[in-house]
Every structure is written in structure tokens, then in C-alpha cells.
Amino acid sequence: MTARVLIISYFFPPDGGPGTQRALKFARHLWRCGWTPTVLARAAPARRGRWDPEDATLLREIPGHVNVHRIAAPTRAGDWARMLPALDGEETLAWAEAAYHEAARIIRDEFTDAVLITMSPFDLAHLGRRLQAQTGTPVIYDLRDPWALDGWRVHRSRARAAVDADFMGRTLVGADGVIANCDDARRAMLDAFPGLDDGLVTTITNGYDEDDFGSAGAYRRDPGDFRLVHTGSLHARRALSERGILGRLRRFRRHTAEAIDPSGRTLEHLLRAVHLLAQRRHPLAERLRIILAGVPDDATRRQVATAGMMPRIEWTGYLPHTESVALVQGADALFLPLHDVAPGRTSLILPGKTFEYLASGRPVLGCLPDGDARRLVESSPRGYCARPCDAAGIASALSRLHDAWVEGRLDRPAPPAWIARFERRQLAAQLAEFLDRIAGRERQIALRRAA
DSSP: OOEEEEEEESOOTTBOSHHHHHHHHHHHHGGGGTEEEEEEEEOOOSSOOTTSOBOGGGGGGSOTTOEEEEEOOOSSOOHHHHTSOOSSOHHHHHHHHHHHHHHHHHHHHTTOOEEEEEESSTTHHHHHHHHHHHHOOOEEEEESSOGGGOTTOOBSSHHHHHHHHHHHHHHHHTOSEEEESSHHHHHHHHHHOTTSOGGGEEEOOOOBOGGGGSSSOOOOOOTTOEEEEEESOOOHHHHHHTSHHHHHHHHHHOBOSSOEEGGGGSSHHHHHHHHHHHHTTOTHHHHEEEEEESOOOHHHHHHHHHTTOGGGEEEOOSOOHHHHHHHHHTOSEEEEEOOEEOTTOOBOOOOTHHHHHHHTTOOEEEEOOSBHHHHHHHHSTTEEEEOTTOHHHHHHHHHHHHHHHHTTTTSSOOOOGGGGGGBHHHHHHHHHHHHHHHHHHHHHHHHHHHO
16 A cells, blocks of 8 residues: 655646646656655636746646645635735735645545645745644645745845744744755755754755657757757846846845845846857857747846847747757757855755756756856766856856867767756655655654554
């Protein structure tokens, strides 16, 4: 008889984007490891925005044996939710309240052995704490991002940031298990919250699924153009909002866990690097074509237009995941940007696309600060790294990439052998082992108490 786990994920197919992949792949592959998942997710919204595009093709990946329960967010929060701090917004807090009753029913009716809550949104922590208290079922928090320790997360006041950090600490210290998605984030959590039991905190990264690469297409090359591909979102709006007098005032009013430079997650420094190459009459300046696969935004368009680079950009719009992987496999190189951090600091973010980029065997231009993401890309024989906001360094990396391309050293996809440990089946096995340990520990405690 297999054990049963309830996976609670606000985002789940037909939701697209990075927030849905992790929960989907765990639900898809856990059964091979002795765990039968049930999923609780939000109902498809009436309207979608930039951060929650639809990808109905992902519905085909949900196995028939996985029951998916969908709950719509009520229009207003009830009494329980109104007493709690909204960590991400009133809508997600109201959803957490509505989801509690369905989650409690599933735990009771399906004899659930463990609950896995993947976040963000972090308002789901309220749901987890209530399920712990009311059902006694072990609850594990899966943090796709490092919550209050994330410099990208903005608060309107220092007091709100303190509430966020305090609630994160109390939630994780009281959890039955905690999963970080990179080692740097795990270490930061243990340092920030001394009450955390390091034996109950593990790292399970994001990854790639071999099935997504099966027939996506071989390497294709237009001999005249160098195709640099980026998939996912860019964040020019955030970066531009912090410029000028009003931007400085906004930064003064906001509070983040650490000082970051958000312009690293835009095209700004890449475009400046191309401008530097053009000044040197480097041939790549004419050959480069940048393909952007993701929901387009006006701020990025303005940034490109200001730089005079519109003819070099191809906008595909949001692509279904399989088409996005095919585009990655057909690139001459892949663009992996991240925000910069202060000197001596380490980034706690490891973008999910990193693993599909590396698994494709294509070269990766990693514009990355120190941290797990940079170490991974530098470990690849086809990794070319620079600091996120260093246009001269990016230009140098592009020049080296171009030389390898001209000499034919990029023709054959050759993903490094070590990337196999990030295949989704391997990651599901890691999760199953952690669930075995946590659920087994809880069973032993319950038996001792009963005795």
C-alpha cells in the first residue's frame, strides 16, 4: 500500500509559467517512488494577467490516477482570514481560508500521510499552520523562493518586512519539514532562524524532464544569425520604477531583505554590451538576434526602443512549455539573467529555467551574481558568465561565445553528465525519501503518545 500526500499548490495546470512546473512534475512522478499524490489548487481565474498565463497543454501531463481538486477564491475573506496578516494579498489569503475546508476533508477521507505546500504565495503558510493544528498531519513547506529573505520581495515599510520575517520564522520552526530550492537558500534559512532543526530542512532543486526534450527538435542554425534566446519574464518595469527622483523616493519608502540591483533582470546591460561590440566593429554586433519567449511588457519594449535595438529583437509572446523547450534546443545560446547583489553577498535565487537550459546542451550566457546559479553555469563546459550589471564583462562573454560559434565548437549539443541528477524523476525520488523520513517520524511520535 502506497503512502498518500496532499500537494497544495495555488498554481497548477492549466496555469502556465514557472510557478506551476514544480508541483506538476512532483505530481507526475511521485507514484514511482511509493507515494500517491492528490492535488489541491485554485480554480482557473476568470481573467489572467502577466504572471499567470494559461497553458492548457500541461493538462495532458497530469496522470489519470492523480485527483485534482480546485477551489475558487471567495470575493471576500471570512472571519478567520481577516484576523491574519496578508503576506501577499487579500485574494490569496481568502483562497487559503476556502481551501482549508477542502484540504481537511481530503486528509480525513483519503487517510493522508503528509501535506506538501509549495509557495509562493506565502499566505498558504496560514493554511498549513491551521492544518497542522487541526488535523495533526505532518506539513512540509516547499519554498520555491526564499520568502522574507528574498531581496526581490518588496514591503511598503520596515514594520511590514519585520512581520513577514517573524511569521516566516515561526512557520518554519514549527514545520514538520522544510524544502529549499537551492543550498544557499537552505543555509540562509538556518542562519536566520536558529530554532530550525537542520535535520528537517533539505534542498530539492528545480529541474528538467527528459520527456519534454524527446522530440522537441534538434539543434537548428541559421548560418547568418547568432540566435540568443531568453524564455520567461523580464522585469524592466521594476528596474525603471526605481530611477530618477521619484524612483529614489520609492526606494526610500520600500524595504527589502537585502540591497539588490533589479536592472540585472532586464535587457539593459545586454543591450549596452552589444553597443560596446558595435563600437569595436565586432561581427557579432551585426549577427546577433535576440529571441524573447514570454509575455511581452511595455517597459521592456521602451527599453529596447531607447537603445535603438528593435530590429534585433524577435518577440514570440508566451509559448506553451513544449514549444518553449523546442525554442531553447534550437538556440545558438541562451540568456540567463538575474538581479545583482551587494559585493560579498550571495544570491539565494536559482531560476527554474537554469536546468532546462543546461539540459539542452546549448551554451548559456549567465549574467549572474555569486551563488548556486552561477556555480552551476560555470560548471558546464558551455557556460559563459559575467556579473549581471557589467556590460563590459557581458561583451567579453559574448565575444568568446561568438568565437566558439565561428570555430564550430557549439555545433553538437553536449549536456554535461552531471545534469542527470536534476532530472525530475530523480528529484521526485528525493522528495519521496524526505516524505518517508518526515511521515515516518510523525507516525513514531503518534504511536509513542498513544502508548
